[in-house]
Amino acid sequence: MDISLQNIEYRYQAKTPFERLAIKDVSIDIPTGTYMALIGHTGSGKSTVLQHLNALLLPTEGTVVIGNHEVKAKQKNKNLRQIRQKVGIVFQFPEHQLFEETVEKDIIFGPMNFGVSEAAAKERARLALKQVGLAEEILEKSPFDLSGGQMRRVAIAGVLAMEPECLVLDEPTAGLDPRGRKEIMDMFYSLHKERNLSTILVTHSMEDAARYADQIVIMQEGHVVKQGTPVEIFSSVSELVDMGLDVPEVVRFQRSLEEKLGIKLGATYLSIEELSSAVAELLRGAPV
Amino acid sequence: MMEKMIIGRYVPAESLIHRMDPRSKLIIIFLFVCIIFLANNMLTYVLIGIYTFLMLGLSRIPFRFLYAGLKPVLWLVLFTLLLQVFFTKDGSLLYELGPIKIYEEGVRQGIFISMRFFFLILMTSLLTLTTTPIEITDGLETLLNPLKKVRFPVHEMALMMSISLRFIPTLMQETDKIMKAQIARGVEFSSGPVKERIKAVIPLLIPLFVSSFKRAEELAIAMEARGYRGGEGRTKYRLLRWKLADTMQLLILAILTILLILLRS
Ligand SMILES: Nc1ncnc2c1ncn2[C@@H]1O[C@H](COP(=O)(O)OP(=O)(O)OP(=O)(O)O)[C@@H](O)[C@H]1O
Numbered sequence: 260m261d262i263s264l265q266n267i268e269y270r271y272q273a274k275t276p277f278e279r280l281a282i283k284d285v286s287i288d289i290p291t292g293t294y295m296a297l298i299g300h301t302g303s304g305k306s307t308v309l310q311h312l313n314a315l316l317l318p319t320e321g322t323v324v325i326g327n328h329e330v331k332a333k334q335k336n337k338n339l340r341q342i343r344q345k346v347g348i349v350f351q352f353p354e355h356q357l358f359e360e361t362v363e364k365d366i367i368f369g370p371m372n373f374g375v376s377e378a379a380a381k382e383r384a385r386l387a388l389k390q391v392g393l394a395e396e397i398l399e400k401s402p403f404d405l406s407g408g409q410m411r412r413v414a415i416a417g418v419l420a421m422e423p424e425c426l427v428l429d430e431p432t433a434g435l436d437p438r439g440r441k442e443i444m445d446m447f448y449s450l451h452k453e454r455n456l457s458t459i460l461v462t463h464s465m466e467d468a469a470r471y472a473d474q475i476v477i478m479q480e481g482h483v484v485k486q487g488t489p490v491e492i493f494s495s496v497s498e499l500v501d502m503g504l505d506v507p508e509v510v511r512f513q514r515s516l517e518e519k520l521g522i523k524l525g526a527t528y529l530s531i532e533e534l535s536s537a538v539a540e541l542l543r544g545a546p547v
Numbered sequence: 548m549m550e551k552m553i554i555g556r557y558v559p560a561e562s563l564i565h566r567m568d569p570r571s572k573l574i575i576i577f578l579f580v581c582i583i584f585l586a587n588n589m590l591t592y593v594l595i596g597i598y599t600f601l602m603l604g605l606s607r608i609p610f611r612f613l614y615a616g617l618k619p620v621l622w623l624v625l626f627t628l629l630l631q632v633f634f635t636k637d638g639s640l641l642y643e644l645g646p647i648k649i650y651e652e653g654v655r656q657g658i659f660i661s662m663r664f665f666f667l668i669l670m671t672s673l674l675t676l677t678t679t680p681i682e683i684t685d686g687l688e689t690l691l692n693p694l695k696k697v698r699f700p701v702h703e704m705a706l707m708m709s710i711s712l713r714f715i716p717t718l719m720q721e722t723d724k725i726m727k728a729q730i731a732r733g734v735e736f737s738s739g740p741v742k743e744r745i746k747a748v749i750p751l752l753i754p755l756f757v758s759s760f761k762r763a764e765e766l767a768i769a770m771e772a773r774g775y776r777g778g779e780g781r782t783k784y785r786l787l788r789w790k791l792a793d794t795m796q797l798l799i800l801a802i803l804t805i806l807l808i809l810l811r812s
């Protein structure tokens with residue numbers, strides 16, 4: 260399902276003294292199967308953009324096209340539910356949305372709201388639980404008796420069980436331990452590959468953006484300031500630093516290596532493996 | 548979702564009303580609520596209206612915003628008006644259509660009562676629109692201080708009030724966030740059959756309760772960790788200052804009161 264944001268603007272609390280322009284003239288195209296990372300300083304409007312992707316916020320200017328639905332500013336928009344069924348969103352700290360007596364009931368809540376039968380929903384719950392790496396025994400427990408990390412996984416399972424065609428992730432691993440982080444990010448990535456899901460990830464981790472994304476969009480003060488592949492984006496280190504953003508450790512290492520040795524490697528490498536083989540290549544070819 | 552609500556919200560601005568001492572504002576509101584009952588004819592109501600709009604003008608709160616925020620309350624005012632008009636059966640008959648009879652007294656009462664209601668709402672909104680919650684609590688605490696003599700827990704009341712006021716925006720944010728999360732999971736809050744909509748409240752309320760209790764516990768621990776021991780011997784960081792403008796405002800209100808007493812019938 261292709262998604263396209265066309266010159267959208269959003270004002271919070273429009274027409275009150277508290278009015279606040281959060282994003283302006285944002286255009287982003289997300290073809291089916293893209294893994295897009297959205298990065299930017301805090302307050303740059305990333306979460307605001309995300310909420311347009313499943314019509315939780317309706318633009319105050321511009322058009323959002325989601326599959327064959329069109330959401331236009333200043334119009335009565337219908338069929339928002341169909342959009343929400345196709346686009347699953349994992350909010351920051353999604354464990355706050357848990358409310359049912361048991362984990363199972365909470366996971367099947369979403370699918371059943373969209374008309375999936377109870378039996379089928381339970382089947383999906385089992386599958387989703389396995390995907391997020393939890394044991395089946397947990398199904399009968401109360402979500403409030405779980406640890407923070409387990410609650411997070413249950414909440415994510417609740418979104419996965421809706422079987423969306425597009426996954427929208429707002430810092431889904433904030434506050435988790437490094438291993439849990441990697442597990443969850445890898446899980447999203449393999450789902451993305453297996454089901455050809457479009458995935459849009461907001462993250463403050465440049466490592467994650469470099470590792471998983473095909474496309475990176477940088478936002479600053481409500482505008483899109485740059486878009487490109489990870490290699491394109493991370494090639495200009497000083498520009499990123501000027502925007503108050505970080506670069507992946509590998510890139511930083513490569514830059515200081517180049518400076519120290521007074522050399523220039525052919526490209527920007529985003530993984531340790533690539534960089535080390537490039538360096539090895541260089542050393543092998545270098546005159547002794 | 549609740550973005551247009553203005554009841555209980557503070558709008559920062561530079562104005563005569565904003566700069567007043569919260570104590571004088573509280574006293575004026577209290578007295579205003581009393582003297583509004585002095586009005587009983589058109590002239591006195593007009594007088595109160597002039598006073599109210601004068602105060603609104605001085606506060607520099609945009610009218611457009613006030614109107615948008617108070618629209619739901621205006622429906623309530625209209626409802627009171629209609630109730631009076633249709634159900635008072637005094638005075639001479641003005642109009643008759645089948646079972647509907649409208650009497651002179653009904654129209655009179657209706658207009659007066661809804662005006663009274665309207666002015667009261669405007670003035671009390673003006674208080675919260677121009678005074679920060681902290682100022683209101685400080686003002687109340689100082690005004691109620693004499694009650695400590697009769698063992699009334701003034702400080703605790705004020706603390707409770709300031710904590711609740713402090714957490715209203717947080718709670719609103721949280722409500723908005725959880726609502727969005729549940730809408731994304733297919734809940735319909737604003738359409739569909741009534742029964743479904745009532746059921747939709749559960750996925751909202753439970754997470755809100757859970758997080759409120761958690762927050763209350765964290766707050767209690769944080770206060771204890773910083774050595775909070777109640778109001779005994781506690782000094783204040785913000786000092787209240789009674790200024791000339793406050794005295795003037797009280798004077799204006801006194802003049803209004805005298806005029807009302809002279810002009811009422
Ligand atoms: N409910 C709201 N009401 C008013 N203003 C808001 C609201 N939510 C966000 N904003 C404002 O909109 C701007 C963009 O906020 P947004 O949450 O999209 O930023 P973000 O890029 O997601 O930041 P972060 O990285 O901290 O999550 C900010 O300036 C913020 O103050």
Ligand SMILES: [Mg+2]
Pocket residue numbers: 305306307429
């Ligand atoms: Mg955000």
